[in-house]
Amino acid sequence: MADKLTDEARDTKLGPLMTAGWAHDAERDALTKTFKFADFAEAFAFMTRVAIVADKMDHHPEWFNVYNRVEVTLTTHDANGLSDLDVSLATTMDGFA
């Protein structure tokens, strides 16, 4: 089971994600980001690559898609907030986008 990020871990790990366009939803202790692509096919191709990695991690995003837009929310229900799994999945998504 994933542990909730410590304050120290937040300082070092969340900073780079904020710089990369992620936002912190304090109420849910979640990371959110909206990805935009050229069209639906590109957006869904991104989702497919992420889906395969996420299922392998057994850590799944909450995401909304309409046409070329993908709105992502990451949090770890078991940890009741952000864990290393979210940092890892966010970084993977940025690498694919």
Place this chain on the structure above:
Amino acid sequence: MADKLTDEARDTKLGPLMTAGWAHDAERDALTKTFKFADFAEAFAFMTRVAIVADKMDHHPEWFNVYNRVEVTLTTHDANGLSDLDVSLATTMDGFA
């Protein structure tokens, strides 16, 4: 460009979809349904089949996924409400689910 459904078409075409679990969002003139699957892999497999058909139709769903749940909203922006494209995509989704 798709035409908005006439009252007559709504009577004949929306009834079967309501019976199949779709709801009508009157404010947006949209069809909504929540699909549940055994797990994430099944939910995403469903989304992938739908995505291929939707892109071929050039008519895309609004959808939200978390784990095994897929919440779908269908409407036709160009028609400012429901068109035959939504009836067709809804029927396709039911066939895949």
